[in-house]
Amino acid sequence: MAETKKLVIIPTYNEKENIENIIRKTFSVFDTDVLIIDDGSPDSTAAIVKNLISEYPGKLFIEERSGKLGLGTAYIHGFKWAIDRGYDFLFEMDADFSHNPEDLQRLYNACIEENADLAIGSRYCQGVNVLNWPMSRLLISYYGSMYVRFILNIPVMDTTAGFKCYRVSALKSVDFDKIHHIGYGFQIEMKFNMYKLKYKIVEVPIIFKDRTEGTSKMSSGIFKEAIFGVIGLRIRSLFRKWESHLQP
Numbered sequence: 463m464a465e466t467k468k469l470v471i472i473p474t475y476n477e478k479e480n481i482e483n484i485i486r487k488t489f490s491v492f493d494t495d496v497l498i499i500d501d502g503s504p505d506s507t508a509a510i511v512k513n514l515i516s517e518y519p520g521k522l523f524i525e526e527r528s529g530k531l532g533l534g535t536a537y538i539h540g541f542k543w544a545i546d547r548g549y550d551f552l553f554e555m556d557a558d559f560s561h562n563p564e565d566l567q568r569l570y571n572a573c574i575e576e577n578a579d580l581a582i583g584s585r586y587c588q589g590v591n592v593l594n595w596p597m598s599r600l601l602i603s604y605y606g607s608m609y610v611r612f613i614l615n616i617p618v619m620d621t622t623a624g625f626k627c628y629r630v631s632a633l634k635s636v637d638f639d640k641i642h643h644i645g646y647g648f649q650i651e652m653k654f655n656m657y658k659l660k661y662k663i664v665e666v667p668i669i670f671k672d673r674t675e676g677t678s679k680m681s682s683g684i685f686k687e688a689i690f691g692v693i694g695l696r697i698r699s700l701f702r703k704w705e706s707h708l709q710p
């Protein structure tokens with residue numbers, strides 16, 4: 463059987479404190495290629511990545527965009543890049559070590575062993591596994607996730623999770639031109655699409671740790687986008703025929 467091609471996509475905006483360590487750690491614990499999508503970080507994150515490319519030839523890649531265009535469009539850019547290059551499994555992971563690269567293997571195993579199309583690294587499927595977040599942020603995230611589950615009626619505990627493994631043959635049939643959210647809303651919208659297209663989703667319990675280096679890029683605007691966006695998502699979904707956009 464041909465070798466399975468895996469790619470970890472890491473979006474970055476001002477991650478100079480984390481980027482080298484996360485790249486090295488990822489390669490040391492998981493057999494994968496890595497693609498960084500950098501949005502013109504003023505702190506020169508991209509230059510650090512470019513210095514490392516000669517150490518990981520044919521395994522480390524960077525795509526640079528002109529400015530901060532949002533997490534959602536960064537991932538879609540990466541998805542298209544990977545689909546064009548024949549990858550079989552794609553991972554989403556943050557640069558800030560909130561997601562532990564050692565869990566990549568567990569997400570991948572869930573896809574293989576349970577024949578899942580999407581494995582979600584979940585904070586809320588076995589109790590609450592979040593370290594170092596202020597209580598206020600944890601409550602917003604936890605109850606936010608519950609609210610999304612209620613409005614969209616999807617069987618996912620951690621609806622805003624951003625640590626995932628997609629089977630590309632399934633991901634391909636999501637119509638990216640119809641994905642409009644850019645922050646947490648993007649994560650919700652992708653899960654909703656996979657569910658509506660009847661793909662198999664599993665949650666793998668992970669421990670999420672708040673970052674210790676650099677600063678969060680999420681804003682209240684991104685939070686509002688998610689809260690109001692899910693209502694629009696639900697309403698539009700009632701009028702939409704859910705099928706792969708690749709089908710004739």
Ligand SMILES: Nc1nc2c(ncn2[C@@H]2O[C@H](COP(=O)(O)OP(=O)(O)O)[C@@H](O)[C@H]2O)c(=O)[nH]1
Nearest residue numbers: 473474475499501532533536556557678679680
């Ligand atoms: N390319 C790109 N990456 C982003 C953007 N916003 C956030 N990120 C990255 O997305 C990941 C998650 O962002 P983070 O600020 O840690 O969000 P939080 O964990 O929810 O506070 C990090 O790797 C960020 O550098 C963006 O607009 N463009």
Ligand SMILES: [Mg+2]
Nearest residue numbers: 556558560673
């Ligand atoms: Mg973070």
